[in-house]
Amino acid sequence: MTAVYSAVILAAGLCSRMGRFKPLLPLDGGTVLSRCVALFRTCGVERIVVVTGKRADEVAACAMEAGAMAVYNPTFEQGMYSSVLTGVRAVGSDVDGVFMLPVDLPLVRPETVRGLMDEFRRTRPTVLYPRFGGERGHPPLIGVEAVPAILNHDGDGGLRAVLGGFEADARDLDVPDFGTVHDLDYPEDYELALAVAGIGYPLEDECAELFRLHGVSDHILGHCRAVAAVAVALCGRLNDRLADRPGAVRLDPGLVLGAALTHDIGKGTKRHEAAGAELLREHGFPAAADIVAAHFDLTLAEDAPITEKEVVFLADKLVRCHGPVPLEARYLEKVSMYRHEEGAEEAILGRLSRAKTVMARFDREMHDSSEHIAREALA
Template identity: 55%
Template structure:
């Protein structure tokens, strides 16, 4: 069994931020608690937070979140001194440890999950997450390197030491922009506040997903066209609905941009949803799972799921299409197969029911919106 730990250096001065980073609110917790939680949810039993400035406050917060705190009395000497302090507190029986500076709090739980799986199946000295060609955090470092780290003179920091073991390093391609996002300045914190907890891909992430799963150019263009229509429908819905029913155009857009990442596989909607779940895009996965067909009951709320479903039906290739014309074309292909024709007619009725429900709310023909803005 692979036994892992995590070291979270949290001893910096936060001079560029202007506020003390570890204890800044973020999501339902703090910057520090989010870093701890990403490991707790993956069953990492020993999580070590290295304190420095405001040590007692950080230590107390670390313990409340389920971590162990150790103090680096030499924290003003820089990050490497905190790395050493954390490593000295590790259990000697571990197989490896993660290193995640506290100012990188947007890493997804599933990114750590995938790193653990990859590490357990290899003999790598270090496993790095790689996003859009760049190595990010947290690296997963083999315990075999601990003696070398502890005797390193600190020149060039930990990176210089790890570079000497590059021949044994492996990269894992991830779709997690958070692996590269740190909090150095107030603008970075503002960005983190907007991104935290969003379980759908943003532009740089859906592009990475396309690359990981080899999505063809025509499918990418189709997804982009569906996303344009979905955004238009969301915005128009939000103009007329009650405040408690507002939709999230970013969620609809993100889900639409990846709704066909399973294309070419049997049950491609389920395959696409599974792929998104593996990377931590839970909200998008729920939409993608039902983008091919769904039913909307009279008492059901209109959600981003129905918006993406309908937008997909209003786009053929990368161009807008009239809803019934789309289904009539399919009927022509299955003219001699009664059961298939029956199934197509049923899908057509369900799509028209969603369309009628949306049009009652927004007061505009959705095909008109699709042709005006989706071409």
């Protein structure tokens, strides 16, 4: 039988540390609150309750426009637990589990919520927490059997104290999702959220968690880090040249870094570039996935712009293991290894020809040698 979920978004706080009213701050084409509502709607959670307090009418209007119901907490100034109670009462008891999300954590990815739903159905714990880098985050998914304890609690120690009573039947789900632990407490937290909301690539901390979750070896990790260093250097040189061209679109160094760090995450599987790309898509990183899918071989037309995809591709071809290598030597080494296989030499030399075309274009654009930049980056 399909499990039924609801979500409570706590948006009644005073926002004293931020100095601005968090729920209605602009974010990713909407507001912080509308992004939180959209998170659950995207995942098929139909009963979404937004608890209001300060500026209740404005928050309620935003919540309803986004597709949630709003309930007012008249005692919101007493603290967050009063809002937890208001939300849980509004949800009712005819659900299997309740997500609990403070509005100041708007960067959680839909893939995390879907993963929690899948794990909850499979293992049915009383409480299921997303965990990032060893730290429990939000939103926990709380089984309906814990609701009476929440409603009967006096608020001392908050929701954490109540859920702590169910620790023996709690589980953690490791996720490569920085958004589960990133609160918008201070203005600098909001500035970071503005920069990364909606990006389709992993941040450095998320890359580290991806490596851990998928058992990436130290050897592959060292190679990925070396490729990332070269890719970032190439990206920087290209962007320096683009700065002199009015209207030119600069490359995204964050995308270059995230894709380069994860380009070999599928190594050890057949067609590792496709396997790695699929893995990244499953975790919510489609922009990086597109680059990873193309890092084995690609063609750059003379009139086509250089993109982050070509940067990562070339960087990978200028690194052997953890150190720099001339482009031609990289491919000729493969020829010597596989020339006994029918058609292998021809295929490898074809890839070499395409890679030379890409590198020649880089060298012209940068007014420098790509191989020289790679050596400098890994010195």
